[in-house]
Amino acid sequence: MIKVIFFAALREELGCGGTEISATNVNTVAEVKLALGQQNNDWQHYLTNNSLLCAVNHQMVNRDFSVKAGDEVAFFPPVTGG
Amino acid sequence: MNMTSLINNYPEISIQTEDFDHGVEVNLLEKHNVEDGAVVTFSGRVRNNNLGLKVRGLFLEHYPDMTEKLLAEIIETAKQRWNIGRVKVIHRIGQLAIGEQIVFVGVTSKHRQDAFAANEFIMDFLKVKAPFWKKELTELGESWLEAKTSDKEKAQAWSK
Structure with a gap:
């Protein structure tokens, strides 16, 4: 798993201080963002x-x-x- | 206490919710330090206005594990660039009222030029590198402050 955390305005916009995502098929920072967006469209x-x-x-x-x-x-x- | 143990026990960085005493910090920079003739300090406080609005207070958030690492790197870079003695950086977090102290940077050196320059350098890079965020409470409500282009340009100017 990859631990993901958010701060300040972004934390409030997402309504979430952090989460975990699977590291499978996630190799770069850009792909972390993509995986997060797929998990949560908002x-x-x-x-x-x-x-x-x-x-x-x-x-x-x-x-x-x-x-x-x-x-x-x-x-x-x-x-x-x- | 001899000088070696004083320096070994002197923490250069403190991130804290509680206030600090400016006079005590200056004394600590000077105590048993007779090599350095110059002491330059900067302190930043919460002002009651920003962008034409009345400010009622600030909230300071940071990235705990990263902040000290970043500040230590900035201090190390300053030590390589100038001949300086002691350095102290204090940054407060949490809820702050108007007039309260936010930040302190103190630098000692043999002569004033190094202390002035290193202090300004540390403050300029703290502004654009250290992971702190300010949320402002104004007459219109709460909002996160936006980073200023002028701060970025000020830090970039050191590499010219």
Whole structure:
């Protein structure tokens, strides 16, 4: 399984702080998004937002980054701390 | 306490819900530190206005396991680029009222130029890299703040 977590505005839009998806046929960050959208049609609109950022195991990555079972994949909007 | 143990026990990063004492933090940067003549601190507070609206408060969320890692990387980059001594970064999370402190960055160095530059560098990259998000409570209700292009440009300017 792949652990997926959401933060801030995205967490509220999806109404969910996180979930797990099967790692079968999911090899990249882009495919994680695709699998999430297939599981829940209401999420597709929010997950296709181009400004969303992604971290895999706490490292910032792009949509082509490889993922595997056991990874933690986080999606979130641009950061606004400080 | 000798200097070595003080430095070993001095946490450079703190993410916390509770407030901090600016004076205590400056003392910790200076204590048993006679090599450095310069101490530069920045602190950010919740202001009562944004984009023409009255602000009533802020809520700060973060990505717990990632925030400290990112901040440590930013501090390490600053240490490689400038000759600096001690560094302290504090960032608060949770519900914050108007006037409350949000963030503290303190840097010491032998001379002022390194401390000024490193402090600004750390703050600029904290703004665009560290996974914190602000939700603002205004007279119109709650909304998540949007990242500013000007902050991104400010951070990018360091690589020019």
